[in-house]
Amino acid sequence: MRSSSGMMLMLAGTLSLGGCAAAAAGSGAAAPAAGPGRGAAQAERARETDLSRRAELLLVQVKPDSALLLAQQGLLADSTNALYHAIAGEAQATRGDVAAAEASFRTALRLAPGSREAIETRRETAWKRLYNRGIATYRTNDVDATVATWEKANAIHPDAHHESYLNLAVLYTGKGDYDRAVQAYRSALAVLDKPASGTPTAEEMKERSEARAAIRESLGEILLYTEKYADAEKLYRDQLARDSTNVATRSSLAAAIAAQPGREPEAAAMYDRLLSMRNLRVSDYQDIGVALFTAKSYARSAEAFARVTQARPNSREALYNHANALYAGQQWAALLPVAQRLVAADPLYEDSWLILIKAQRETGRPQQALRSAEAIDAMPIRVKDLTARVAEGRTTVRGTAVGNAAPAGSQVRLRFTFYGADGEQLGAPTTAVTAPAKDATTSFQVVLENPATVSGYKYEVVR
Numbered sequence: 001m002r003s004s005s006g007m008m009l010m011l012a013g014t015l016s017l018g019g020c021a022a023a024a025a026g027s028g029a030a031a032p033a034a035g036p037g038r039g040a041a042q043a044e045r046a047r048e049t050d051l052s053r054r055a056e057l058l059l060v061q062v063k064p065d066s067a068l069l070l071a072q073q074g075l076l077a078d079s080t081n082a083l084y085h086a087i088a089g090e091a092q093a094t095r096g097d098v099a100a101a102e103a104s105f106r107t108a109l110r111l112a113p114g115s116r117e118a119i120e121t122r123r124e125t126a127w128k129r130l131y132n133r134g135i136a137t138y139r140t141n142d143v144d145a146t147v148a149t150w151e152k153a154n155a156i157h158p159d160a161h162h163e164s165y166l167n168l169a170v171l172y173t174g175k176g177d178y179d180r181a182v183q184a185y186r187s188a189l190a191v192l193d194k195p196a197s198g199t200p201t202a203e204e205m206k207e208r209s210e211a212r213a214a215i216r217e218s219l220g221e222i223l224l225y226t227e228k229y230a231d232a233e234k235l236y237r238d239q240l241a242r243d244s245t246n247v248a249t250r251s252s253l254a255a256a257i258a259a260q261p262g263r264e265p266e267a268a269a270m271y272d273r274l275l276s277m278r279n280l281r282v283s284d285y286q287d288i289g290v291a292l293f294t295a296k297s298y299a300r301s302a303e304a305f306a307r308v309t310q311a312r313p314n315s316r317e318a319l320y321n322h323a324n325a326l327y328a329g330q331q332w333a334a335l336l337p338v339a340q341r342l343v344a345a346d347p348l349y350e351d352s353w354l355i356l357i358k359a360q361r362e363t364g365r366p367q368q369a370l371r372s373a374e375a376i377d378a379m380p381i382r383v384k385d386l387t388a389r390v391a392e393g394r395t396t397v398r399g400t401a402v403g404n405a406a407p408a409g410s411q412v413r414l415r416f417t418f419y420g421a422d423g424e425q426l427g428a429p430t431t432a433v434t435a436p437a438k439d440a441t442t443s444f445q446v447v448l449e450n451p452a453t454v455s456g457y458k459y460e461v462v463r
Contacts, residue, residue, distance in 0.1 A: 093126035248287035255295030298329030315456025
């Protein structure tokens, strides 16, 4: 999250767009013809007609305006036919007319009380259509239209699916609307905490459990960032009741407690216990550092990140997080050597040099700061947005090159050195980047083919 330094320690959120929801092949009648458990009088109130059959076909073809027009024509002839009201409700829901759809569904239920299950089927179908429409607008980068569509989908069928709540929370977060993001995350959890219909498979139960964990993590981050510390504390205590061994949750709980007036000693004791635990993994120290940084406890965050850099001295990500925490905490003397190591591992990233320049100025080294500023101007290209992905024995690093001092069209060769969990070198592939014009951008990637786990990397310009 953003610190007072303007640097970023981002905890990324991603949308759940694994595929479009499968829309129902047919929408179903509001109340089928009389059968077991259905009286003749009720069936009479939901009469299928030629007009209703034509309207149903239009709904299947996702032509809600035309289906609604036919349903309204039917209601002019017979306002007591619950099927016309139900068709109108589905058409209105598909259009996103939430209030009108609810009124039509209520009337259908009043006329044919046994039609609730069929009405829910119609809600589900409308939700799927709206959800898919939101996916389509998201893929065209129309975020506002996507938000509006998914909000309508949730209003139509508020208790059925967590995905659109989760997606909305990510979009709200991106827009800085944290209150609505919190509400959306809570709604997603409420849906997941309801008993699943039928008997879920082991895979479905695993997916729901993983979704809960990811949502709680994102929710907790926002609560800490927006200084809702008491709410964050309750969330983390609930999580620990489910999993008492989770180090990341314990560190987040301590961060929430530390931020509340008068409870610093309690939190300090918790962190002392955490940091003195034996057999903590590097990822545990990373989690502790992130929690402390999010809670703006920068000095303790730097302590945790120092453990990470000790274990991963060649990781540009570990060095950046350590430097960022020291920067935010204004620990200039401690920052200077870390920043020097950072620019050695990340020599073309402007923010790394800006961190170093700040440390040099604050420790009385103006001439060194001037030379560092000149180094930025002399970079052949600037590098940003580096991301690493690991899959099936290969690690791929992608990034963006920004034109700087190198002539446009010239080749800039970068060597990336990858390290394993024990610090051993796993490989050092190179990539050639065609320098773009000044301030223009181009993408590049480098691939390491090695089944070993990569714990960090650095890069350098090959002359």
